[in-house]
Amino acid sequence: MINDIHTKKDSKKVLLNVNELTKGFGSGRNRLEVLKGINLEMNDGELVALMGPSGCGKSTLLNIIGGILHADGGSISLDKFSYGTESPSKVVDVRRKGVGWIFQDFHLIDRLSALDNVIFALELAGIPSKEAHFKAEEALIKVNLQDRMDFIPDQLSGGQQQRVAIARAIAGDRPLLLADEPTGNLDVKSGEEIMDLFKELCKEGVSILMVTHDPMLASKADRMLLLKDGLTAASDIRSAWGTDSGVEEE
Numbered sequence: 001m002i003n004d005i006h007t008k009k010d011s012k013k014v015l016l017n018v019n020e021l022t023k024g025f026g027s028g029r030n031r032l033e034v035l036k037g038i039n040l041e042m043n044d045g046e047l048v049a050l051m052g053p054s055g056c057g058k059s060t061l062l063n064i065i066g067g068i069l070h071a072d073g074g075s076i077s078l079d080k081f082s083y084g085t086e087s088p089s090k091v092v093d094v095r096r097k098g099v100g101w102i103f104q105d106f107h108l109i110d111r112l113s114a115l116d117n118v119i120f121a122l123e124l125a126g127i128p129s130k131e132a133h134f135k136a137e138e139a140l141i142k143v144n145l146q147d148r149m150d151f152i153p154d155q156l157s158g159g160q161q162q163r164v165a166i167a168r169a170i171a172g173d174r175p176l177l178l179a180d181e182p183t184g185n186l187d188v189k190s191g192e193e194i195m196d197l198f199k200e201l202c203k204e205g206v207s208i209l210m211v212t213h214d215p216m217l218a219s220k221a222d223r224m225l226l227l228k229d230g231l232t233a234a235s236d237i238r239s240a241w242g243t244d245s246g247v248e249e250e
């Protein structure tokens with residue numbers, strides 16, 4: 001099994017391997033098995049859209065991959081990190097160096113400028129101030145906000161705020177971005193711009209696992225996965241939403 005992963009026909013390197021991951025909440029009659037044996041593999045530079053009904057466990061899966069929640073069973077390998085069932089206090093390095101997060105509501109600090117928001121996150125990850133400053137500028141340029149670095153979140157549009165959050169997520173050279181409904185608070189055009197930015201970042205080798213309820217955006221990813229009844233399955237737009245879903249071909 002392990003050997004198969006490394007001898008895949010395409011030359012792309014496997015970045016993330018999730019193996020038989022299980023997670024439930026509660027106990028006794030109130031026990032809810034949410035993830036029932038998730039298997040998932042992502043290559044360097046891949047953009048994968050994760051879909052599924054509300055409450056099916058998408059955020060739970062992201063939280064475990066992101067090292068902020070432990071699984072009940074199974075394992076994860078991400079870059080040089082191996083974890084899964086360990087308590088989050090044991091996987092600090094995954095959070096500092098392995099993954100960057102992007103949320104629906106941006107999670108920026110209101111009083112800090114775009115630049116300081118990114119610098120602050122880098123400093124928290126242990127990067128010295130001078131280097132943090134340089135890396136933050138570099139990341140903001142990458143998301144096309146070079147002329148907005150000194151603006152605070154209130155002075156930025158929703159799409160611009162999300163781009164600050166993306167700069168913050170990529171600034172530490174983290175190989176995997178976890179995006180939980182990143183376009184959920186954005187209008188259609190800004191959502192599409194975020195998706196275009198994701199694709200550019202993927203070309204540079206970053207991998208992105210993105211939860212979305214929007215089938216049109218999902219169809220722009222390299223691959224779609226459907227999480228249902230505790231398991232993931234490869235999906236195309238029609239099997240995910242049915243042929244009468246109203247999704248038009250472009």
Ligand SMILES: Nc1ncnc2c1ncn2[C@@H]1O[C@H](COP(=O)(O)OP(=O)(O)OP(=O)(O)O)[C@@H](O)[C@H]1O
Nearest residue numbers: 025026032034052053054055056057058059060061
């Ligand atoms: N800490 C917790 N304690 C108890 N139950 C939880 C906890 N976290 C999540 N759950 C339950 O696990 C299930 C999956 O939740 P999760 O947030 O992962 O769903 P989701 O797919 O992200 O949904 P949505 O699309 O609405 O964001 C839900 O039934 C939720 O109530």
Ligand SMILES: [Mg+2]
Nearest residue numbers: 058059060180
């Ligand atoms: Mg969720």
